[in-house]
Amino acid sequence: MPLKHKLYFLLASLHLVMIALFASHFGEWGKAELPVIKAATCIGDYTGSNNIFSFFAPGLSDQPYVVYATKDSSGKEHTIDLKGNSPDFTNRINNIYGYLTLEEGRSIFSASLAQFVLQRYPAADKVRVAMVVQKIPNMNEFRNGKRCQWHFWFHRDFEKNDAVVTK
Numbered sequence: 001m002p003l004k005h006k007l008y009f010l011l012a013s014l015h016l017v018m019i020a021l022f023a024s025h026f027g028e029w030g031k032a033e034l035p036v037i038k039a040a041t042c043i044g045d046y047t048g049s050n051n052i053f054s055f056f057a058p059g060l061s062d063q064p065y066v067v068y069a070t071k072d073s074s075g076k077e078h079t080i081d082l083k084g085n086s087p088d089f090t091n092r093i094n095n096i097y098g099y100l101t102l103e104e105g106r107s108i109f110s111a112s113l114a115q116f117v118l119q120r121y122p123a124a125d126k127v128r129v130a131m132v133v134q135k136i137p138n139m140n141e142f143r144n145g146k147r148c149q150w151h152f153w154f155h156r157d158f159e160k161n162d163a164v165v166t167k
Contacts (some may be wrong), residue, residue, distance in 0.1 A: 018049035063134040064097040064153070068117045070124035078124070080117060100131050106154065114158035130155035 001009075022044055031037060044050030068080040082093055096113075099105045110129045117127050131153040137146040 014043075015047055015049055018044050018047060022050040061098075062101070062136055063148075064094065064101055064131060065134065065150075066097050066100065066113065066129060066131045068113070069128040069130065070117065070121050071126040072123045073125050078121070080121070082117075097131065101133065101153065107156070110156045111158065114156070118158070118160055124160075126157065126159050128155055128157050 018040070021040065026037075026040070026044075029037075032041070041050070066082070068082070070078045070080060084090055084093070096109065099109050114127045114129050117129075118124055121127075132150050133153045134148050134150050136148050
């Protein structure tokens with residue numbers, strides 16, 4: 001086997017080991033100050049093996065993203081992005097956002113998300129739930145130079161006095 005193939009094999013094996021480590025919640029094992037663990041975490045950050053998917057999956061699914069814009073009675077506006085401190089929260093919220101791509105569930109889920117934001121920000125009188133979707137090309141499109149692009153999907157406005165949003 002040529003040296004080049006041995007190197008590729010070694011790198012692929014290292015990547016799979018890193019995926020297995022991070023899939024088993026390696027970062028939560030403790031002793032994060034050890035140099036070996038710091039190096040492994042750094043490698044995971046650079047290679048992407050520390051995330052839940054750890055691979056490029058063309059054409060598998062589009063990536064939804066939702067932004068909330070609130071407005072209070074004085075006209076002051078805030079843009080809110082629901083982000084958590086854990087990969088599990090991010091995965092769960094992205095699953096919910098995926099339901100917003102379905103026409104039949106959009107009104108219910110957007111109203112529920114608007115209610116959550118209005119409860120979290122009591123000074124807000126209005127909220128806009130806006131969704132963009134990152135379109136991911138399939139493998140043939142990717143090989144022909146097409147890359148991921150963001151597209152506006154929908155928006156819906158809610159006020160505190162709407163029957164859907166009030167408690």
